[in-house]
Amino acid sequence: MTQEAPEPLVAYDHTDLVNRPKRIWNWGNIPLPGLLLPALGAAFGFGLVWLVTLFTVSAFMPVLGLSMWTSILYFGPPFAVYFVWGRPLPSALTLSQQLVVWADYWFQPKRLQGLAADREPENLHWQVILWTPGSPRWQARYDAARQAAAERGTAFSPRR
Incomplete structure (x- = not known):
């Protein structure tokens, strides 16, 4: 008579998969801090625009040329965007989620047309229809x- 080993329990957590840091590197058996891919994408996009802008301005202002002292000006803001973008705000939303909520609030068609009154109703009442x-x-x-x-x-x- 053979006893079969019980199946191991497997639990899947599908919550907030996009904003969870990806632990893609290990040092032995220790996972190193991962990358937050949405924040990395935002920092990369901002960094490209930032560098192109600074290189263009430095053509007319030689003091902004890339040097040891101006490297903080060139590379600091994209790093700051990475760390700010993925950090939860006091509302428990990340900056990208908060921007989506803000854009949805301010750019609704009703609000753009001036039809959205931001006030609560004064009287609430229930209406019941009984049908026989x-x-x-x-x-x-x-x-x-x-x-x-x-x-x-x-x-x-x-x-x-």
Whole structure:
């Protein structure tokens, strides 16, 4: 008689996969801090625009030429964008998520047309419509459906 080994339990966590740092390097068995890919993409895009802008301006202002002292000006802001972009704000959103919420709030079609009043309703009321079927044809179908449900013993019509 052989005993089979029980299957190992596997749990999958699919929450916030995009914003989770990717641990792609290991030092022995120790995972090194990973990269936050959305922040890396934002820093790379900003860095390209920033470097092109600074190189263009440095053509007219030689004091901004790439040197040991101006390297902080050239490479500091893209590094800052990487660390700021992926860090959660007090609202628990990252900067990219907060920008999406901000853009959705300010660029709604109703807001752009001046039709969005940002105020709460003063009076709330409930309205209930009660309907009793009056048609004999509908009542016959309803009774037949209730009878079939009672025979099957559904949760809505228990067996008698």
